[in-house]
Amino acid sequence: xxxxxxxxxxxxxxxxxxxxxxxxxxxxxxxxxxxxxxxHNVETVESLTPFVRDRRANxxxxxxxxxxxxxxxPDIVTKSSIMLGLGETDQQVRQTMADLRAxxxxxxxxxxxxxxxxxxxxxxEYVTPAQFKHWESVGGxxxxxxxxxxxxxxxxxxxxxxxxxxxxxxxxxxx
Numbered sequence: 238x239x240x241x242x243x244x245x246x247x248x249x250x251x252x253x254x255x256x257x258x259x260x261x262x263x264x265x266x267x268x269x270x271x272x273x274x275x276x277h278n279v280e281t282v283e284s285l286t287p288f289v290r291d292r293r294a295n296x297x298x299x300x301x302x303x304x305x306x307x308x309x310x311p312d313i314v315t316k317s318s319i320m321l322g323l324g325e326t327d328q329q330v331r332q333t334m335a336d337l338r339a340x341x342x343x344x345x346x347x348x349x350x351x352x353x354x355x356x357x358x359x360x361x362e363y364v365t366p367a368q369f370k371h372w373e374s375v376g377g378x379x380x381x382x383x384x385x386x387x388x389x390x391x392x393x394x395x396x397x398x399x400x401x402x403x404x405x406x407x408x409x410x411x412x
Contacts (some may be wrong), residue, residue: 264302268309275306278318278392279337282329287325289358300340307341314382316344318392321372323350324361330372334379344383347372348390364388 268275281289283296299317307315317337321330330347338346347369352360369386376384 263304265309268313270305272310272313274314274316275303275310276316276318276392277302279333280318281320281323281335282325284329284332285323285325291321291336300336303337303342304340311341314344315340315342315345316383316392317342318346318348319410320350321347321364321369322360322362324356331375334372334375334381338379338381345376345381345385346390346392347376347384347386348392349388 262269279296279299280286280294286294286296303315303317306313319330319333325333334345349364349369350358352358366388369388369390373384376386397404397411
């Protein structure tokens with residue numbers, strides 16, 4: 238029908254809040270609704286989570302939510318984002334990416350943390366373009382469908398949205 242044809246040109250995604258339980262009824266209902274993209278940002282490496290994220294957020298909880306979304310709907314595209322420059326080590330970034338893949342995450346973005354105000358955490362390191370390129374390569378090696386990595390990359394990075402959109406169009410066309 239005309240609506241279905243038009244739907245091939247759009248997709249629906251969500252970036253849920255950090256909810257108190259691992260995979261709330263709201264998340265389950267949302268994933269079961271036919272949603273195309275489920276994004277839940279890990280934000281940083283595990284050891285920095287208590288200092289970087291809201292106290293209600295938890296690294297393991299985020300991994301659990303992402304894994305549960307994929308288990309409920311294996312066809313959903315899952316994505317997450319990591320900020321760099323907060324004092325994380327290369328090994329910690331690699332482990333975070335490995336944890337995301339183990340949770341079934343399809344797409345990952347890595348960007349430079351920028352201190353929004355003087356009341357926020359200070360930037361510990363400005364990551365070089367070469368380092369960002371390295372993480373993009375690592376993402377490909379780990380099996381992410383898409384990895385965007387650069388100083389200005391954010392969770393809704395446009396190139397990633399285009400890539401995800403093309404994946405979804407192919408899936409919808411084959412239905």
